Amino acid sequence: MKFRVPAQLIPLAASAAVLVLLYAGGCLAFDGFTSPRVVINLFGDNAFVGVAAVGATFVILSGGIDLSVGAVVALTTISVAALLGHGVPPLAAVLLVLAGGAAFGAFLGFIIHWFELPPFLITLGGMFLARGLGFMVHPESLGITHPFYGETVGGLAIPVAHVTTASGRVQTLTLPFTAQCFLAVVLVASVAAKWTRFGRNVYAIGSSESSARLMGVPVGKTKILVYTLAGFLSALGGVVATFYMQSGNPASFVGLELDAIAAVVIGGTLLRGGVGFISGTLVGVLILGIIQTLINFKGDLNTWWTKIAIGGLLLVFIMLQQALSRRRRE
């Protein structure tokens, strides 16, 4: 009679422990770290990565990979900025780019499924395509001055905490709309992954595509849907990024797909597919964000330590996954 934690929960628990440790370490080392502002910024600053990473989670759960994330986010930001610049109403512009992102993802998914081609190559093609299209829309950074962005979106922030500043004034901290989008996406995606037929089909395909097909899972439809969803969420990440940056830039977010994949892996999802949780990705994104925050707080450390730290964490979590899957095989 031995109590065993389910193997697929161990990576998630480990990620959560790392997150808590990093936060606790930050609180001990730096004075300002305990402020709720740090937590709020953690969600606000990483919202666009998080939204895109949720899409990447579905793709990876299905056993695929999406390299087009960063380029699609950049294409979306510049498209929104250009559309607003041409006088398109903001809501219409947002809906248009979301539909565009979904269509782009569906196109990639269609090629991947219909011609049985490796997702790695096709989404690589998608990356180049989206990157170039972004520069075709507008060749350089474009600011967004529409009042919708400053006032309407700003007004959607929810007050969550009060802090006393050094001068003795009480300040209300608000959760920005970007963070709300991020949390809502995580919530909806978690429900979709766990309790809908689509979600279960994704897990089934990721575990074994041939078994899933034999069980009667609509493999093709689900795969195309997964890439459509990833394209949609990348575009949504781009929209969130425009809220955050108040501008669009076709050259931005190079390598965002790597951050997204790293967040997914650190969150305990197996890159082989079939095992993982959306909530793990939330933890993964927060870990990446908190590393960045720690390095910012430290001040004298250079940004390249972020990359090395993320690489090191990736290594640790991949080793952990490897050890676990070996244990299960034995």
Added chain:
Amino acid sequence: MSVVLPLVLWIALAAGLCFSRRSVVFWPLLALALLLLFNQLFTPGFFHVEIRGGHLYGTLIDILNQGAKVMLLALGMTLVIATGGVDLSVGAIMAIAGAVLAQRFVGAGWSPGLAIVAALALSVVAGAWNGLLVAVLRIQPIVATLILMVAGRGIAQLITDGQIITFENPTLVYLGNGFLLGLPFTLTLVLVMLALTAVLTRRTALGLFVEAVGDNETASHFTGLPARQVKFLAYVFAGFCAGLAGLVAASNIKCADSNHAGLYLELDAILAVVIGGTALTGGRFYLAGSMIGALLIQTLTQTLYMRNVSADIAPVPKAIVILAVCLLQSPKLRERLARLGGGRKRRAGA
């Protein structure tokens, strides 16, 4: 000169196409020929080559010189992909090699030769690290090499302390910009490496080992092949090639730029290999195909430059080429087309 060289080129291409009719290399070679034909007809000055100061100058020479990095990377990548893996970290290894070169030479005052050896040694270590993760710890290649892809540029910046280190040493500058017998030195480098790789893989059993491991690792292990060692060595070799490419890249611009050296070149290298006919699933590999693939990519880039397409928009035609090549190589597409044609109804695999 400007008549003789294109003529020689066309004769060589035609001969190559005739000889490779039944080989995998035919399609990429045909694509290259079509692209060159397009330039012959519509891009004035594309085939103009002249002798200046004893060296050959012209767009064609530029393609060879600029394509050298991807050709070097593609050599290593071909073997890695043939074992059924992939190496995403070669661009980052290039940055590391350039960083070591510049830091050792400028910062530590080593001689150029020693700095080059140090850079190559660290690249081999980086390749061995990938090999360790893939062959010994059995981590999925995409994931295993992703680690160094993410961390590698950080390491390169750590080496150079975040600075862009410039150098003016004639030996180091010669590496990427020099001429040997009228042709760019990088071409010599590529040819030597290609010959070396070809001899090692085709004149010994090593190539067969690589293909066997890529086809079926378990089976080759049971037939007594050192499957793990073969995989390990493939990644070490890819690291070495990436190191060489990194030296050329640093020498080209006379400085080590950790952020941009080799950025996205791993994708170009993978693309070159796939265009050249080596399947991403591993197994048979085609070194000549990979070289043609690399030249095709570079010719496409150069064509776009010559036709004044902005460098920013250049990814779009590239993406179209990737998707088209993938589709052309998809057995599924051929099957569907055959069915559409309503012709022979031979079952696949029969």
